[in-house]
Amino acid sequence: MEELLQSFWNLSASMGIFIVVGVIIAGILHELIPEDLISRQLGTRGWKSVLKGTLFGIPLPLCSCSVIPFAAELKRKGSSEGAVLSFLISTPITGVDSILATYGMFGWAFTLYRVVTSSIIAVIAGVLANILIKPQIQPVAKFSLNPQTPQTILINKSASEVNRVRSFSLRRALHYGFVSLLGGIASPLLWGLIIGAFISMMIPDNLSHYFSESRWIGYLVAVAIAAPMYVCATASLPIAASLILAGVSPGAAFVFLSAGPATNTVTMGVVKSMLGTKALMIYLGSIVIGSVGFGIVFDLFFDPTAIRGMLSHQEAHGWVENIGAGILLLLIAYNLIQTRLNKKNKSCSGGSCCS
Known part of the structure; x- marks a missing residue:
């Protein structure tokens, strides 16, 4: 148990x-960028x-x-x-929180590679879709999600709400980052840390030799696990x-970091x-071909010992990293407790637990 807790803390301190x-930067961006800006920019057809x-x-x-309702609104507006x-x-x-966490764990080269390759995969998919799919004439129905879900983006807005100009509020920005955003990923992030700690503790030492002899198995296993699994970009990092x-x-x-956050069974159905x-x-x-292809390229042109050395070196953390881990875990605990209380209050309001 002591080894498990140590692995859990090391991963938490690393990111x-x-x-x-x-999440602070994400909250500021959310406050500064109008919600309808992206819809207006992408509400047209064409390669741009x-x-x-x-x-x-x-x-x-x-x-x-959480990207689903946003995408549904883009489609409804003619994208x-x-x-x-x-x-x-x-x-x-990607995402600003994931980009910074990736840099903290894997360094700038891996982070830049992740951002650039994900962009290339997205552009290739978009170009192929425009070439191979005929435009749909019939309107696409809106997706209606629970407005009480922290990570839901509402798409049923009145014209006055969309056009309203709000002044910047640091309080709203911090609330979005620490409550709405982090609250939406608190549970998968915690499970990601736990699973990562178990992997560090339980996997035998000779697995390194096995995967070095059968590298293709590593790619295939990563795809098989990542494609149907729901894991956000940040929560996938400790794993x-x-x-x-x-x-x-x-x-x-x-491959896991690329395919995992981009796909899951829910998004596939949508x-x-x-x-x-x-x-x-x-x-x-x-996603699958692009992730595997860029994963192979990474192994061919980047030094794996540098990545492993960086991760191993992170086992010794300074006071800044330890304070960051403490703040992160406290925020996760707070959001999980709030989510549980909200569900309990909602259940009570329905008469299921109150007399």
Whole structure:
């Protein structure tokens, strides 16, 4: 148990301060950028909207589920299938909080590679969709999600609400970052840390030799686990770090970091119903082939010992990292407790637990 707790704390300290800073920046971006700006920029057809969909998606702190209503609104406003797909792919893989956390754990080269390659995958998928899919004439129905869910973006807004100009509020920015955003990923992030700690503790030492002899197995296993699994970009980092330390190649871990946040069974179903089967095939094919291809390229041209050395070196943390870990875990605990209390209060208001 002591070893498990130590592994858990090491992972938390490696990324805690970067996640805390990241959610603050994400909250500020959310407060500064009008919610309808992206919809207006991507509400047209054409190849430019594919590129814009990719670029707009990079900094937004949305997971593969919370991006769904946003994508539905883009489609309703006339965006091309390519623009919607590119936005659906680039947005969940990155995000300002995930970018900073990736830098904290893996360094600037790995971080830059992750951002650039996810953008390329998104653009390729969008271009293919615009070429291979005929424009849909019939209107697409809106997706209605629970407005009480922290990570939901409401798409049913009145004209006055959309056009209202608000002054910047640091309080709203911090609330969005620490409560709305972090609250939406608190549970998967905690499980990611726990799973990563278990992997670090339980995987045998000789696994490194096994994967070095059969590197292709690492790629295939990463895809098989990542594609159906729901894991956000930030929560996937401790799992990937533990896999690398256990002997999986950094390229295979990159596959997990790329394919995992971009796909899950829920998003697959939405893509099929919203854009059709052909779009779903382009979506999955681009992510799987692109992730594996760029994972192989990473192993060919980057030194894996540097990545492993950086992760191993992080076992000794300074006071800044330890304070960051403490703040992160306290925020996770607070949001989980609040979520539980909200569910209990909602249940009581329905008469199921109150007399």
